[in-house]
Amino acid sequence: MQEVKEFPKDFLWGASTSAYQCEGAALEDGKKENQQDVINREIHDQYGYADCSVATDHYHHYKEDVALMAEMGFKSYRLSINWSRVLPDGTGEPNPKGVQFYHDLFAELHKYNIEPVVTMWHYDLPMALVDKYDGWGSRQIVDDFEYYARFILNEYKDEVKYWLTINEQSIVVNYIDRKNKITREDMFNPRFRWQANHYMNLAHAKAAIAVHEIVPGGLCGAALDMAPYYPHTCSRADVMAAKNANAFKNYFYMDAYIKGEYTPSVMAYLKRQGLDFVIEPGDMEILKKGSECFDFLGINYYQSGCVKAATPGAARRFKQNNKIGKGGHITYEVQPDLFEGCKNELLDDTDFSMPIDPDGLQYVLEDINDRYGIPTMICENGFGAYDVLEKDGTIHDPYRIEYLRNHIKAIRRAIENGAKVIAYNPWSAFDLLSTSNGIAKRYGFIYVDRTDDDVKECKRYRKDSFYWYKNVIKTNGKNLE
Numbered sequence: 001m002q003e004v005k006e007f008p009k010d011f012l013w014g015a016s017t018s019a020y021q022c023e024g025a026a027l028e029d030g031k032k033e034n035q036q037d038v039i040n041r042e043i044h045d046q047y048g049y050a051d052c053s054v055a056t057d058h059y060h061h062y063k064e065d066v067a068l069m070a071e072m073g074f075k076s077y078r079l080s081i082n083w084s085r086v087l088p089d090g091t092g093e094p095n096p097k098g099v100q101f102y103h104d105l106f107a108e109l110h111k112y113n114i115e116p117v118v119t120m121w122h123y124d125l126p127m128a129l130v131d132k133y134d135g136w137g138s139r140q141i142v143d144d145f146e147y148y149a150r151f152i153l154n155e156y157k158d159e160v161k162y163w164l165t166i167n168e169q170s171i172v173v174n175y176i177d178r179k180n181k182i183t184r185e186d187m188f189n190p191r192f193r194w195q196a197n198h199y200m201n202l203a204h205a206k207a208a209i210a211v212h213e214i215v216p217g218g219l220c221g222a223a224l225d226m227a228p229y230y231p232h233t234c235s236r237a238d239v240m241a242a243k244n245a246n247a248f249k250n251y252f253y254m255d256a257y258i259k260g261e262y263t264p265s266v267m268a269y270l271k272r273q274g275l276d277f278v279i280e281p282g283d284m285e286i287l288k289k290g291s292e293c294f295d296f297l298g299i300n301y302y303q304s305g306c307v308k309a310a311t312p313g314a315a316r317r318f319k320q321n322n323k324i325g326k327g328g329h330i331t332y333e334v335q336p337d338l339f340e341g342c343k344n345e346l347l348d349d350t351d352f353s354m355p356i357d358p359d360g361l362q363y364v365l366e367d368i369n370d371r372y373g374i375p376t377m378i379c380e381n382g383f384g385a386y387d388v389l390e391k392d393g394t395i396h397d398p399y400r401i402e403y404l405r406n407h408i409k410a411i412r413r414a415i416e417n418g419a420k421v422i423a424y425n426p427w428s429a430f431d432l433l434s435t436s437n438g439i440a441k442r443y444g445f446i447y448v449d450r451t452d453d454d455v456k457e458c459k460r461y462r463k464d465s466f467y468w469y470k471n472v473i474k475t476n477g478k479n480l481e
């Protein structure tokens with residue numbers, strides 16, 4: 001048996017989901033459409049992947065799902081609130097049935113002593129706000145986000161202590177045209193992304209301030225997609241490119257949340273590129289105040305990145321995920337004069353072109369702790385794969401166990417080196433829709449029996465990783481075999 005030292009006594013073991021990827025009931029009980037209902041319908045039409053109308057039907061299976069989480073021994077569960085379920089028009093009148101759904105879900109979690117960790121926004125703006133003013137494209141979103149945040153904080157303040165404002169802001173900035181369902185032509189201008197990013201920082205800061213104001217003992221964070229960027233070679237140009245990529249992709253977001261400041265080298269680059277954004281008087285004070293209410297950083301870690309010096313004259317390009325589950329189908333990012341993504345030949349990739357790199361998780365945890373000294377919570381980490389439901393109802397997923405085991409070991413090493421990691425909430429508690437590959441690409445400990453074409457009854461089955469994780473939790477991370 002592989003012995004590792006125990007994790008901290010009060011370490012939160014659990015898993016993660018997001019509302020639109022699992023709930024279904026897209027137009028039920030008063031909920032109105034959000035961006036993801038629309039976007040995933042388009043993905044369905046284009047690629048045949050499942051949409052959000054049923055997803056994995058958590059809305060109707062939540063009691064069973066929570067009971068299965070309890071059986072695994074979960075101490076925490078990270079989920080998100082579906083904004084258009086509680087406020088169908090984004091602001092204004094609440095939807096009593098939608099509001100009640102989350103009361104019921106939190107009650108169910110508390111019944112088993114599972115701590116809810118709640119994301120306010122996980123990619124799903126109410127379409128009402130997108131139609132009205134293009135969502136993150138307008139400064140109006142800052143006030144509306146605060147309205148929504150204050151509404152749910154007042155409603156659930158006695159049920160939820162851990163709050164995350166925004167999921168993966170850096171990814172949203174990359175994919176703003178798709179994830180935000182942008183309609184106005186001028187928003188395809190790359191400059192727009194950085195303006196929208198500024199609005200997100202303001203919205204986040206106002207929500208963080210509200211958490212401290214409203215929730216007794218409330219703690220606030222935000223979850224960032226985090227990958228360390230390695231240089232392709234040890235040439236000075238590649239090492240500089242890696243420094244740039246880390247600043248541009250990671251520190252720029254962390255500095256705003258944790259210090260209430262914008263990273264100088266990134267601001268200088270954006271200005272050089274004509275991508276600088278408008279900061280109104282008083283904005284930086286709001287970010288500063290927000291940073292004083294920032295208690296922990298959520299980390300979504302799947303992979304590391306590799307970059308080299310940008311090819312002279314290469315045009316700006318954002319990363320495109322592998323949509324077909326066959327190695328190699330990936331488009332790497334280019335930021336002119338800054339860096340260019342490339343394959344790391346030293347690492348193996350998943351079928352979906354994600355390099356597998358547990359050491360990268362140790363790197364980011366230690367780097368964040370050395371730089372900011374702030375507690376971290378793993379909010380996502382996981383292995384997306386094609387799982388097979390055998391005739392006898394078993395699912396053998398040794399690849400997932402191996403992936404998670406190696407990442408847990410990496411967390412342990414980071415803790416030994418001083419990182420203050422408070423929770424491990426891998427992706428995902430149970431199967432749900434992938435952001436780009438429907439239900440074909442699965443991450444859960446619990447298998448949900450449906451295909452992209454046939455929703456069936458969404459029956460739940462325990463995977464091998466379910467039993468493995470149960471034992472990990474039982475031994476507080478001591479037994480990883």
Ligand code: BGP
Pocket residue numbers: 018021167168171225300321380384427433434435436437441
């Ligand atoms: C993160 C998102 C999740 C989730 C995960 C896996 O970026 O926060 O919503 O889906 O990635 O990605 P994918 O579903 O594309 O495999």
